[in-house]
Amino acid sequence: MTAEAMSRKFNIDTVANAEATPGQDLPWAALGLTESEYRRIGEILGRRPTGAELAMYSVMWSEHCSYKSSKVHLRQFGDKVTDAMKEHLLVGIGENAGVVDIGDGWAVTFKVESHNHPSFVEPYQGAATGVGGIVRDIISMGARPVAVMDPLRFGAIDHPDTARLVHGIVAGIGGYGNSLGLPNIGGEVVFDAVYQGNPLVNALAVGVLRHEDIRLANASGTGNRVVLFGARTGGDGIGGASVLASESFDSSKPSKRPAVQVGDPFAEKVLIECCLELFKASVVEGIQDLGAAGISCATSELASNGDGGMHVELTNVLLRDPSLTPGEILMSESQERMMAVVTPENVTAFEAIMDRWAVEYSWLGEVTDTGRLIIEWDGETIVDVDPRTVAHDGPVYERPYHRPSWLDRVQADAFDAEQPTDLRAAVLELMASPNMCSKDWVTDQFDRYVQGNTALAMPDDAGVVRVDEETGLGVAISTDANGRYSYLDPYEGARLALAEAYRNVATSGAEPLAVSDCLNFGSPEDPEVMWQFAETVRGLADACQELGVPVTGGNVSLYNQTGGVAVHPTPVVGVLGVFDDVARRTPSGWREDGQAIYLLGTTKDELDGSEWANLHGHLGGRPPALDLAAEKTLAAILVNCSRDGMIDAAHDLSEGGLAAVLSEMALRFGVGARIGLDELCERDRIDAFTALFSESQGRAVVAVPRSEEVRYNDMCTARNYPTLRIGVVDTENEALDLQGYFNLPLDQLREAHQGTLPRHFG
Structure with a gap:
């Protein structure tokens, strides 16, 4: 010695x-x-x-490992699970990752976790090891990892420190995931000053295995x-x-x-x-x-x-x-x-x-x-x-919590700004904004198609991966959260996050099956933050029960605050859905000339917490109303239409409303469309601005082949779900033509949409 x-x-x-x-x-x-x-x-x-x-x-016994401040609330995820929700659940909460039966002896394991604090301190390694850690959770279940996703939130896009974080974190995710040979099939990139001192770097991984390999x-x-x-x-x-x-x-x-x-x-x-x-x-x-x-x-x-x-x-x-x-x-x-x-x-x-x-x-x-x-x-x-x-x-702590004293004032402050007189300029402003602009600068640094099983990836609504080459069996995954909605009402914000992810999966054509979540909050020692957390868990557990999708596992990340300033409550919700055959997946853009463009759902004057309000410096009022029974009906229509070949493109409506969806669907494959708003405005008793920028829930836009219009309308009528023909795909006119309002060439729209991130980050 x-x-x-x-x-x-x-x-x-x-x-x-x-x-x-x-x-x-x-x-x-x-x-x-x-x-x-x-x-x-x-x-x-x-x-x-x-x-x-x-x-x-x-x-x-740390907060990160023991969940000592959160477990008294997290028990609701188990308490509110029904027998029907357990039908496809092979492994639930408590293991390294949940496992879901997707049929034919195949199973999928998936989980989302946070690496927020390390990524702020050392962006490259913090983000890279976040990917590595979640992938090892998947390995430990006996599965082969097949894809990753990364929901990201940064501070203000023009803040001097944001570039340091964006460059380091994006490079870390790409450097690690690309080296592993795992496709990065989706996620989010959000900019908001509230995340300046605490960026959120959440990472999701999905793996496949046979039942006997668990x-x-x-x-x-x-x-x-x-x-x-x-x-x-x-x-x-x-x-x-x-x-x-x-x-x-x-x-x-x-x-x-x-x-x-x-x-x-x-x-x-x-x-x-x-x-x-x-x-x-x-x-x-x-x-x-x-x-x-x-x-x-x-x-x-x-x-x-x-x-x-x-x-x-x-x-x-x-x-x-x-x-x-x-x-x-x-x-x-x-x-x-x-x-x-x-x-x-x-x-x-x-x-x-x-x-x-x-x-x-x-x-x-x-x-x-x-x-x-x-x-x-x-x-x-x-x-x-x-x-x-x-x-x-x-230790298990029942932290004191109470409703914030400022919330009544904030909720009473509804968005009531003067409407723009130039709708064309407003659409360009929206699509060039930090949160609605193209994220190609980020996603082009990630390999989306390695392994050859990626069927859909960003910018589509959900990432889709084939599991079985012989049958085409596969899965779709989407992650979503809206911190502004949760700030205005954490209970409804959590439900809205689940509804959007659920809707995105259904829009791709997959049947939603299970949930993983990453709950990002400030200090649990602040009673107002703790109330936000308690309300979020209650809302998510209730919504999962109503939609019939169980939480299989996830992560809680607390203490996301600096100098007493907490991030908005940000419950990132990942939903996994299953395809019988990924060949039937639905992309988010139209391609075929003459196809009818339909809007499903009803539009209301719901601009509180919206991207348009955010662009104009306002955060107040109440988030959009949510009807989960309607969301289930909409999802069933989208899944069945995809499976039966009734639609060739679909896109859910969420942040940015109809203006964002029409722009993204046209830009997806560079194909224009003629859109009419008059009948929609008359039916829903709204003006054209509200029709374009409202963020009402339970809506989607689909492109229907002319030969399928009767079947499509019969399906919606049978389910008593509102739908309205609002336009037609026009391959000869490379523009988004809102008849009676403006004609926007796709080249101009693309330039505005794609120029924002390169302008800020090189």
Whole structure:
């Protein structure tokens, strides 16, 4: 033993030392624990914790890992699930990701998570490792990852710091995802000053697997071996969960850059293939990815989910940095690592697969029947805990909350600005605005078609991936949120986010099946923020129950605020739908001359919280009214029309209203149209401005072949759903011609739509 190693051994805080030195001070506050939490740890253990135990509890009891402020509300997702909603659910909340049955023995696993704080501190690595982390969640379920998505929110487009974040985050997402060979099929890019100090970087991944390939994270079977494999453990990401992601930013505190993980996508690509071979050979009994909280999470969760205990020798961990202390090793969030449980008879087969893929591994210990998680350092016990107290039985807070005192005033301040006299100029202004402009500058940096199974991707309403080449079975996914709506009414805002994602999936032709969510909020210690969160969860749970789609899992990201300024409540909702055959998917743009253009739904004077109001500096009033029964009917019409060949294009109406949809449908394939608004205005008792810019819900525009108009109208009539023929596709006139109002050449519209992001970001 070297002098350095001997010195480290004799300075290790063992359990015996903890028992002998009850009064020794430990840095519990620096690790993100409160004084009451530190006292509770002592009560659980019957002594003071060791340094290593303190490290484990600090990361596993963090807001990011334990959901201690949110779980009392999140229980509604389980409480409000009906038996009918469970029909397709194979794995629900509580595992690394939910799993949904899509038929023919195939299953899909998907999940969305946040990497907000790391991405603000170190944009490239924060965003890149957000992709890597969510992909490993998918791998750990036994699935092959097939696609990713990235809902993003930045500050004001012209703020000096926005360019730093946009360039770094977009490059990180593209650099990692492209290197993995995963298509990026959708997401969002939103600019709003409220996100200036707290950009939101959410990442979704989807994977496919056969039913029999599902893997769960548990350590069962006394005598089974525990192995850590993948990249070596380094000093990056230490305290990421407890210190970086579980408190607000404060300029008075030291740099948090060391808490940001560093990713290697090529190592992860090898890890994916290695894991898939392990699954195929059936040589692992349980598996867990190492993301937030690292080894602390993997060991405690595997042991807690199992039927016994676990014994680990921490000195066996392969290190990139030999100076790391045991506590740092347990807290490190170094990327591209997995932990597995292997039976003794499969050890040789496991090692052969590791060697074939040149993946490093270290046998750390074994599953026991003690019910304890014992971790040793060079033969000395440094952790002796009940794993459930670390992983599952942490503190639960019922934070006080109340309705904000300012909300009545805000809701009473309805949008009542003077209408523009030049509708043509107004449409150009809208389509060039930061939130409605083309996002090609971002999405062109992502590979959308690698693997050859992408059937639709942005700018279409949903991303669509083929699962089975023989049958064409596939899935559609959309993520949506509107922070302005949620600011005005968090209950309705959550329901509106779900409705839009649900509608987008149906617009592509897929039947909506399941939900994953990423709930982004400010500090839970602020009673008004906590009320926003509670109302959001209530609204989302109620809406899921009404639409019949279960929440399969997700993420809560709190403390998204700086200097007391919280982000708008931003519940990002991802909806997954299924296709019998992706060949029948519906794109978002029309192409065929003479096809009839129909508007489904009713338009009302609903401009509060709209993009048009946002463009003119107003945020007040109430968000658009929502009728979920109507949304279900609309979705059924869209899915059946797509399946039966009645429509060739479809686009839902949401942000930007009809003006945005007509513009995007025309620009999708560069084909013009003639549109008439008079009959719509007369039917719905609105003016042309409201017809174009209202954000009323439950609406979609479809292009119907002339041969299918009778069938299409019969379907809408049978379901008593309003529809109106508002125009015709015109391939000879490369313009959006709103008859009686303006004629807008597509070249001018495209120039306005596509020029905004390159102008700001180069």
